[in-house]
Amino acid sequence: MTSSGAGIRFDRLGTGEPLLLLHGTGGSRAHWRPLVDLLGGQRELLLVDLPGHGESDPPHPRSPHTPAGYAAVLEQLLDELGIDRPHLAGNSVGGWTALELAKRGRARSVVAIGPAGLWRRNDPWRCVFQLWAQHKLGRAFAPLTPGLMRNPAGRAVLLRGTVAKPSRVPPDAAVDMAVTYAQTPCFERHLSATRRERFQGGRGIEVPVTVAWGEKDRLVPAKARRRDELPPHTRVLTLAACGHLPMWDEPELVAETILDGAEEGAPATP
Numbered sequence: 001m002t003s004s005g006a007g008i009r010f011d012r013l014g015t016g017e018p019l020l021l022l023h024g025t026g027g028s029r030a031h032w033r034p035l036v037d038l039l040g041g042q043r044e045l046l047l048v049d050l051p052g053h054g055e056s057d058p059p060h061p062r063s064p065h066t067p068a069g070y071a072a073v074l075e076q077l078l079d080e081l082g083i084d085r086p087h088l089a090g091n092s093v094g095g096w097t098a099l100e101l102a103k104r105g106r107a108r109s110v111v112a113i114g115p116a117g118l119w120r121r122n123d124p125w126r127c128v129f130q131l132w133a134q135h136k137l138g139r140a141f142a143p144l145t146p147g148l149m150r151n152p153a154g155r156a157v158l159l160r161g162t163v164a165k166p167s168r169v170p171p172d173a174a175v176d177m178a179v180t181y182a183q184t185p186c187f188e189r190h191l192s193a194t195r196r197e198r199f200q201g202g203r204g205i206e207v208p209v210t211v212a213w214g215e216k217d218r219l220v221p222a223k224a225r226r227r228d229e230l231p232p233h234t235r236v237l238t239l240a241a242c243g244h245l246p247m248w249d250e251p252e253l254v255a256e257t258i259l260d261g262a263e264e265g266a267p268a269t270p
Helices: 029-039 067-081 093-103 125-140 142-150 152-159 171-183 187-194 251-261
Strands: 002-005 008-014 017-022 043-048 087-091 109-113 209-214 235-239
Touching: 002 067, 008 029, 008 067, 017 029, 017 067, 017 093, 029 043, 029 171, 029 251, 043 067, 067 093, 087 093, 087 251, 093 109, 093 209, 109 251, 125 142, 125 171, 125 187, 142 152, 142 171, 152 171, 209 251, 235 251
Parallel strands: 017 043, 017 087, 087 109, 109 209, 209 235
Antiparallel strands: 002 008, 008 043
């Protein structure tokens, strides 16, 4: 099930119309594991590691470590696989990347969950600091990570910034998530490049777009949830009892949101 193309490592499984799943900063395709069984019976899933994340190669030296740069690489992957316009679902920076792919005409629909990039100018400093601090602490205390993440109290403390219900994250998944985050080789270049950019020029996107925010998202502040660069028909939803990374919080709800947004001709109302 695991393959590579255009320098991207990905898993391909399930049946139906193709659905490309994109994780966020410092993550990997493993973030979507809670949804695989829920989605795989209705969609052919492409779970990718973004460039410079997980097992994927870093972007080309002349390619920016931004969602726009990632979208260009993913477009090459889609060309290699012979997929024109898959449905797209992305979390955080993955949601932003999905919107960039839609701008390039490579989406059948988009579901952006807690998307980054909707701020007015630069990334809000609190988001940058939180992500940077988590990365530095993860690297500094790497030997302690497995023990802390396998302890329910430690898991609750370390994950509460991104997951609303840390107890629902299995210990091994929590360890993998923390280790992957700390070891992301292009993390600092990605964070530095991304914070100076924002999503722009999306009002002309014609395919259905859904933006879903976790009710308990502590990472993306309200001022970074602007709609002015999104198409007028964008649906904006709230995921009850979910954090910024909601796939473990409420997998059934997230899967339902993705499938609803990916329906052919899905309603897209203001």
